[in-house]
Amino acid sequence: MIYEMYRDSLASRDAFGFGFIFSGEWEPVKERFGALTFIYGTVISSLIALIIALPVSIGIAIFLSELAPNIIKTSFSFLIEILAAIPSIIYGFWGIFVLAPFMRLSFQPFLQSTFGWLPLFQGTPIGVGLLTAGIILAIMITPIISAISRDVLKAIPKSQREAAYALGATRWEAIKMALLNAKSGILGATVLGLGRAVGETMAVTMVIGNRSQIKASLFEPAYSMASVIANEFAEASGHLHISSLIEVGLILFAVTFIINSFARLLIYSVTKKSDIR
Amino acid sequence: MxxxxxxxxxxxxxxxxxxxxxxxxxxxxxxxxxxxxxxxxxxxxxxxxxxxINLDFLTQLPKPVGEAGGGMANAIVGSMIIIGIGSLFGIPIGLLSGIYVAEYSKTFFSNIIKFVTDVLSGVPSIIIGIFVYGIVVLPMHRFSAYAGGIALGIIMIPTVTRITEEMLKLVPTSLREASLALGISRWKTTLMIVLRTASGGIITGILLAVSRVAGETAPLLFTSFGNTFWSNSLDSPMASLPVQIFNYAISPYEEWHRKAWAGAFVLVFIVFVISIVVRIVTRNKFSQNL
The missing domain is CATH 1.20.5 (Single alpha-helices involved in coiled-coils or other helix-helix interfaces)
Structure with a gap:
């Protein structure tokens, strides 16, 4: 698979070399291609998603593994599983028609009036853009991160918490101890979620706005690697265009490959330890 | 003090x-x-x-904008066909590699398979779309239902492999030993005893994999492509539910949006039903084990 993509992107690599990654130009008409804006869009939207999803997911994981009574636990886990099973196209569709208008009419003006002095929140709120894409991604990766974090937390032996209680710790302090021990596993879960966010295509394509540009404001439309492929591949004109798109795919593949291997290693290291116990 | x-x-x-x-x-x-x-x-x-949603939606072809009625019947059928091709392609491979990994788990090769399926499960589906475009669509010079099915099949492989492996590991070793002690050959033991014991769980896993690929859109965009007619040839572009939803959702027409919502509902409904079935089946499974 790697070989196939490597071969197919030959033309574009010959034409642009390493400059491909650092060039912000993408003009099919002039046959000049550079992937920088897409890399930027992917990275920023995924980061926003992580910033939102991580605290919420850890909260859910703690709630599920430590606090909730059994009935709530099973039904809640089921809900989270369904949330993970909803096709991404549905998220994107919902994003266009519910989230984007909400962002445009209430949330973005609110951010602007509160934090308007930051360059992050300037510009016209138009609904679709980096921030909206980030929020959709956050909703999508929360189930993954929280499910794995929950398993990791469960793998921490009970005796440790009991020891903490015996020393007079409050419940939160005991949980904090467990969190400290589970941190590499939770990091692994987070990175896995990041991998999913980076590769997510349809939902992002529908709400990110699809404009190849780099702006400081999170309200501006942008473009991500996966969505440029989805939008232009089927109707790409010219060998060089297709080849460039495949090279974008190759970069995306490399990035997700690295992210996922890293995450797997982290999760393996934690669950292996608990197996020995 | x-x-x-x-x-x-x-x-x-x-x-x-x-x-x-x-x-x-x-x-x-x-x-x-x-x-x-x-x-x-x-x-x-x-x-x-x-x-x-109404009966027309489920039974009629898409109509041009402005005309009343019309549905997504071709997309629903197309989705089923493409998923069917994907299952034919993906399930056997996933099943066999899962059996291999579980039953011959100590070999070097099975560790490689394990790692590769882990990596494959993390590959974005659009990358798989590009790959299939490269190996199927380009040589054939056209979009086809085959290509879409193969893309979905590749996406199914890691899920099926993983679940098969885990289910087979739940089968007690004593069962295998008993069968081998009776002089039954190894492949027959695997096929008739182990696989049969684990079949409930494996079927669940397959259902899960099917429900996952049912909503996949990205890899179908440039493999099976989609159209607005009944397609009677697997060799030509074929409509599918997710792609149709996508095309309708980003269109500017109010009426198409409503159609897309109906399609989305059908899709979510399918996924939801499968999830519940899976849940009920696995619950019985677990209570038996306990």
């Missing part, structure tokens, strides 16, 4: 208790935050979909 330290520790305790309550309630709040979008998405899809 003594009183003073006592006071400090008392106020400290109060502070610690306050932090305790604060953090615990934050956890509960975050759980609630996660539930809200779920229900919102779910009920929004249900209400928007139910209000525009």
């Amino acid at each position: 003594e009183l003073n330290t006592l006071n400090i520790s008392k106020s400290n305790l109060a502070k610690r208790k306050a932090i305790n309550i604060l953090m615990l309630s934050l956890c509960i709040v975050s759980a609630l935050i996660a539930i809200v979008p779920l229900f919102y998405i779910f009920f929004y899809t249900a209400t928007a979909g139910l209000s525009s």
Whole structure:
């Protein structure tokens, strides 16, 4: 698979070399291609998603593994599983028609009036853009991160918490101890979620706005690697265009490959330890 | 002096208790935050979909904008065909590699398979689309249902492999040993005893894999491509439900949006039903094990 993509992107690599990654130009008409804006869009939207999803997911994981009574636990886990099973196209569709208008009419003006002095929140709120894409991604990766974090937390032996209680710790302090021990596993879960966010295509394509540009404001439309492929591949004109798109795919593949291997290693290291116990 | 330290520790305790309550309630709040979008998405899809779904939608072809009626029958059937091709391609491979990994788990090769399936499960589906475009669509010079099916099949492989492996590992070793002790050959043991014992769980896993690929859009965009007619040839572009939803959703027409919501409802409904079936089956499985 790697070989196939490597071969197919030959033309574009010959034409642009390493400059491909650092060039912000993408003009099919002039046959000049550079992937920088897409890399930027992917990275920023995924980061926003992580910033939102991580605290919420850890909260859910703690709630599920430590606090909730059994009935709530099973039904809640089921809900989270369904949330993970909803096709991404549905998220994107919902994003266009519910989230984007909400962002445009209430949330973005609110951010602007509160934090308007930051360059992050300037510009016209138009609904679709980096921030909206980030929020959709956050909703999508929360189930993954929280499910794995929950398993990791469960793998921490009970005796440790009991020891903490015996020393007079409050419940939160005991949980904090467990969190400290589970941190590499939770990091692994987070990175896995990041991998999913980076590769997510349809939902992002529908709400990110699809404009190849780099702006400081999170309200501006942008473009991500996966969505440029989805939008232009089927109707790409010219060998060089297709080849460039495949090279974008190759970069995306490399990035997700690295992210996922890293995450797997982290999760393996934690669950292996608990197996020995 | 003594009183003073006592006071400090008392106020400290109060502070610690306050932090305790604060953090615990934050956890509960975050759980609630996660539930809200779920229900919102779910009920929004249900209400928007139910209000525009009708018999025409399920039985008729898409009509041009402006004409009343019309549906997505071809997309629904197309989706089924493409998923069928994908299953034919993906399930046997996934099943066999799962059996291999579980039954011959100590070999070097099985570790490689394990790693490769892990990596494959993390590859974005659009990359798989590009790959299939490269190896199927380009040589054939056209988009086809085959290509879409193969793309979905590749996506199914890691899920099926993983679940098969885990289910087979649940089968007690003593069962295998008993069968081998009776002089039954190894492949027959695997096929007739182990696989049969684990069949319930494996079928569940396959259902899960099918429900996952049912909603895949990205790899179908440039493999099976989609059209607006009945397609009777697997060799030509074929409509599928997710792609049709995508095309309708980004169109500017109000009527098409309503159709897309109806399609979304059908899709979510399928996924939801499969999830519930899986849940019920696995619950029985677990209670037996306990």
